[in-house]
Amino acid sequence: MDLVLASTSPRRKELLAHLGLGRPEFCFTQVAPDIDETVQQGEAPRDYVRRLAAEKAQAGLALCADMSQPAVLGSDTIVVLENQILGKPLDVADAKRTLSELSGRTHTVMTAVALTYQADADLSFKTSVRLVETQVRFCALSAADIDAYVASKEPMDKAGSYGIQGLGGCFVAAIEGSYSGVVGLPLVETRELLAEVGLI
Numbered sequence: 001m002d003l004v005l006a007s008t009s010p011r012r013k014e015l016l017a018h019l020g021l022g023r024p025e026f027c028f029t030q031v032a033p034d035i036d037e038t039v040q041q042g043e044a045p046r047d048y049v050r051r052l053a054a055e056k057a058q059a060g061l062a063l064c065a066d067m068s069q070p071a072v073l074g075s076d077t078i079v080v081l082e083n084q085i086l087g088k089p090l091d092v093a094d095a096k097r098t099l100s101e102l103s104g105r106t107h108t109v110m111t112a113v114a115l116t117y118q119a120d121a122d123l124s125f126k127t128s129v130r131l132v133e134t135q136v137r138f139c140a141l142s143a144a145d146i147d148a149y150v151a152s153k154e155p156m157d158k159a160g161s162y163g164i165q166g167l168g169g170c171f172v173a174a175i176e177g178s179y180s181g182v183v184g185l186p187l188v189e190t191r192e193l194l195a196e197v198g199l200i
């Protein structure tokens with residue numbers, strides 16, 4: 001099987017490479033899935049993030065027509081505060097609003113990872129999905145903190161308008177769960193998915 005990462009995220013690429021544990025034979029290619037990320041009416045955050053990860057993997061599979069046996073990974077990350085999905089910010093004002101909502105509170109980061117691959121028996125494709133939830137507590141943020149952070153532009157391509165792996169780590173008072181899941185690809189669960197199909 002050929003491993004394919006269906007993602008445009010440089011962070012997911014870097015995290016997936018970790019799973020090779022330095023072995024040169026572990027390799028993968030990358031394709032850019034293009035899916036509609038609209039939340040369906042009444043859709044719960046857990047259902048949404050699982051659906052998007054699966055749709056990214058399946059959209060990625062459609063881009064692998066030239067491969068004999070692709071196994072495609074897709075992933076999606078959302079921040080959830082009081083059952084509300086906080087995705088990537090629409091603009092600077094939205095990022096500032098999101099950060100002030102997260103200030104001094106605990107939110108959940110949900111990341112789903114999906115693997116679409118050909119099940120041997122009947123040549124049909126199967127998608128396995130794992131959902132990982134992590135609690136993140138933010139310290140209290142001043143308006144000056146938020147302005148300075150948003151000016152760095154780091155929040156603009158990230159769910160919840162922050163990156164724990166970057167400057168946003170300054171705001172994280174506590175985390176319970178998967179650090180790599182917050183960054184966008186939960187390593188333990190991704191390793192399990194790959195191990196199930198013999199890719200590692």
Ligand SMILES: Cc1cn([C@H]2C[C@H](O)[C@@H](COP(=O)(O)OP(=O)(O)OP(=O)(O)O)O2)c(=O)[nH]c1=O
Nearest residue numbers: 007008009076077158159162163164182183184
């Ligand atoms: C909360 C948090 C999110 N993020 C990122 C992970 C994801 O890349 C992004 C959420 O957007 P996603 O839609 O999950 O992913 P993406 O559009 O960046 O990439 P893809 O092509 O795979 O769809 O937020 C961090 O990098 N650090 C964090 O601390």
